[in-house]
Amino acid sequence: xxxxxxxxxxxxxxxxxxxxxxxxxxxxxxxxxxxxxxxxxxxxxxxxxxxxxxxxxxxxxxxxxxxxxxxxxxx
Numbered sequence: 001x002x003x004x005x006x007x008x009x010x011x012x013x014x015x016x017x018x019x020x021x022x023x024x025x026x027x028x029x030x031x032x033x034x035x036x037x038x039x040x041x042x043x044x045x046x047x048x049x050x051x052x053x054x055x056x057x058x059x060x061x062x063x064x065x066x067x068x069x070x071x072x073x074x075x
Contacts, residue, residue, distance in 0.1 A: 005023070005047055006022075007047070009039050015035050015036065016036055017031070018034065018043055018046075019031050029046045030045075
């Protein structure tokens with residue numbers, strides 16, 4: 001299984017924007033504006049949720065897991 005995500009954090013003067021995207025689908029998994037200090041926690045939670053969704057045995061995972069996009073190598 002292979003999970004690739006893009007994490008972007010845009011830091012402003014008063015708050016930050018955290019965006020986590022699946023580059024294969026272009027779908028945003030997380031896109032939130034929050035006060036400084038919570039960026040890493042939000043990004044980590046979004047990455048964890050994306051991985052759990054692809055693992056069949058993980059709590060909250062999809063039975064059988066999610067299949068990789070066409071053309072992506074499996075392990």
